Amino acid sequence: MTVESVQPETSAAPAELREPPLAGGAVPVFGHGLQLVRDPLDFMSSLRAHGDIVRLRLGPKTVYAVTTPELTGALALSPDFKIDGPVWESLVGLLGEEGVATANGPRHRRQRRTIQPAFRMDAIPNYGSIMEEEAHALTERWRPGEVIDCTSESFRVAVRMAARCLLRGEFMDERAERLSTDLATVFRGMYRRMVVPLGPLYKLPFPANREFNRALADLHLLVDEIVAERRASGQKPDDLLTALLEAKDDNGDLIGEQEIHDQVVAIITPGAETIASTIMWLLQALAEHPEHAQKVRAEVESVTGGQPVGFEHVRSLRHTNNVILEAIRLRPAVWILTRRATADTALGDYRIPAGADIIYSPYAIQRDARSYDRHLDFDPDRWLPDRAKDVPKYAMSPFSVGNRKCPSDHFSMAQLSLITAAISAKYRFEPAEESDSAIRVGITLRPNNLRLRPRPW
Numbered sequence: 001m002t003v004e005s006v007q008p009e010t011s012a013a014p015a016e017l018r019e020p021p022l023a024g025g026a027v028p029v030f031g032h033g034l035q036l037v038r039d040p041l042d043f044m045s046s047l048r049a050h051g052d053i054v055r056l057r058l059g060p061k062t063v064y065a066v067t068t069p070e071l072t073g074a075l076a077l078s079p080d081f082k083i084d085g086p087v088w089e090s091l092v093g094l095l096g097e098e099g100v101a102t103a104n105g106p107r108h109r110r111q112r113r114t115i116q117p118a119f120r121m122d123a124i125p126n127y128g129s130i131m132e133e134e135a136h137a138l139t140e141r142w143r144p145g146e147v148i149d150c151t152s153e154s155f156r157v158a159v160r161m162a163a164r165c166l167l168r169g170e171f172m173d174e175r176a177e178r179l180s181t182d183l184a185t186v187f188r189g190m191y192r193r194m195v196v197p198l199g200p201l202y203k204l205p206f207p208a209n210r211e212f213n214r215a216l217a218d219l220h221l222l223v224d225e226i227v228a229e230r231r232a233s234g235q236k237p238d239d240l241l242t243a244l245l246e247a248k249d250d251n252g253d254l255i256g257e258q259e260i261h262d263q264v265v266a267i268i269t270p271g272a273e274t275i276a277s278t279i280m281w282l283l284q285a286l287a288e289h290p291e292h293a294q295k296v297r298a299e300v301e302s303v304t305g306g307q308p309v310g311f312e313h314v315r316s317l318r319h320t321n322n323v324i325l326e327a328i329r330l331r332p333a334v335w336i337l338t339r340r341a342t343a344d345t346a347l348g349d350y351r352i353p354a355g356a357d358i359i360y361s362p363y364a365i366q367r368d369a370r371s372y373d374r375h376l377d378f379d380p381d382r383w384l385p386d387r388a389k390d391v392p393k394y395a396m397s398p399f400s401v402g403n404r405k406c407p408s409d410h411f412s413m414a415q416l417s418l419i420t421a422a423i424s425a426k427y428r429f430e431p432a433e434e435s436d437s438a439i440r441v442g443i444t445l446r447p448n449n450l451r452l453r454p455r456p457w
């Protein structure tokens with residue numbers, strides 16, 4: 001897979017451009033901030049009715065929200081916007097300043113060149129056997145009828161798959177557990193810091209702040225352990241970590257320790273959180289829609305002839321793939337993205353001033369009635385080719401487009417297909433009494449506390 005080339009958009013701002021309208025409902029002092037905090041998903045979904053781009057007041061700050069598929073695509077493809085703004089400022093605290101997810105400009109381009117080979121389409125089959133092992137091991141951990149905690153199970157398999165494939169290390173359960181506990185705490189704290197930016201208050205020794213700092217420190221320690229172990233082993237398997245340890249900067253010197261560290265954090269962290277959240281939504285979709293669970297099972301059986309599903313079957317699992325796409329459409333793990341304008345510029349017919357913060361929501365875009373018939377229905381068949389062609393461009397870009405596009409789209413879809421196929425071949429799912437599948441909004445979206453009982457078919 002290659003990084004998509006970035007086509008220049010209009011960067012001069014001609015006089016006839018308009019200022020985006022102010023979205024309705026702003027109140028004194030807080031502006032739209034309270035609505036965004038109270039009900040971010042509904043609020044973001046309501047904005048298109050106010051305009052293609054609207055201004056929001058968040059306290060003293062003005063933020064621009066882009067609401068149409070076409071303009072979110074133009075935004076992601078334009079060189080006049082860089083990765084920055086509220087979400088990314090809070091991510092820098094976690095991912096560091098030197099990793100691919102937070103870098104901009106030449107450093108970002110160089111880093112993408114280093115990591116890209118590990119995610120290329122032709123590299124994915126190398127991960128096949130690890131993905132198979134992990135997917136089947138997941139189903140073997142579960143006992144028929146016993147409640148599974150979908151949050152920890154999803155995190156565990158997501159962390160293990162990413163780390164075993166990309167860092168080729170022995171990734172013990174204890175580390176997967178630590179990583180997922182740390183990430184949960186850190187992501188919760190970061191989201192709080194993003195929506196309630198109380199600056200210095202987060203430095204005070206309150207229990208929540210101490211817990212956040214402890215989890216963040218442990219996450220970094222864990223990554224240092226992984227890098228140190230690889231160095232000590234003297235081994236150089238063909239993986240992402242070797243590519244990072246051998247990567248050179250623009251002067252031809254090996255990149256520094258901090259950059260290696262930040263790169264590992266910047267790749268494993270989004271990898272674990274997004275895949276784990278998506279697995280949780282998939283489990284919930286299978287429990288809520290037994291007819292599709294049954295259809296997936298029948299497809300897997302017909303493709304594998306009743307043998308354990310393997311990597312070589314993934315391409316043929318059409319309905320399974322459509323179930324995954326539909327789960328991602330309705331519950332995209334990455335539900336909000338931000339950019340910052342680097343110059344006075346234009347987006348559509350609107351004037352965007354240099355330094356403006358822009359936000360948009362893949363959740364709102366992917367559930368919009370203007371783009372999808374029966375937009376809130378779970379309907380995997382909408383991804384059959386003769387129906388999918390009617391979906392407007394950029395109305396389904398859960399991995400984004402342009403130079404910041406997720407490098408891991410093929411890697412992610414392969415993992416998700418194998419997991420969905422392996423669990424559906426063996427089990428159907430019923431919600432346990434204590435299950436709470438309400439959406440928990442954080443940096444990513446996931447169910448509050450999904451607990452299911454696997455039942456053999």
Ligand code: HEM
Pocket residue numbers: 083100101102112162266267268270271272274275278332333334337338398399400401403404405406407408411412
């Ligand atoms: C369902 C799974 C996933 C979804 C929905 C997803 C979504 C995204 C999106 C939307 C972006 C672009 C952010 C932006 O435009 O500002 C992104 C970037 C990124 N993702 Fe993913 N992702 C997924 C899985 C993964 C995995 C498994 C990994 C790594 C193992 C990963 C690594 C990254 C990295 C490193 C970036 C930053 C790229 C850059 O800035 O150049 N993602 N992801």
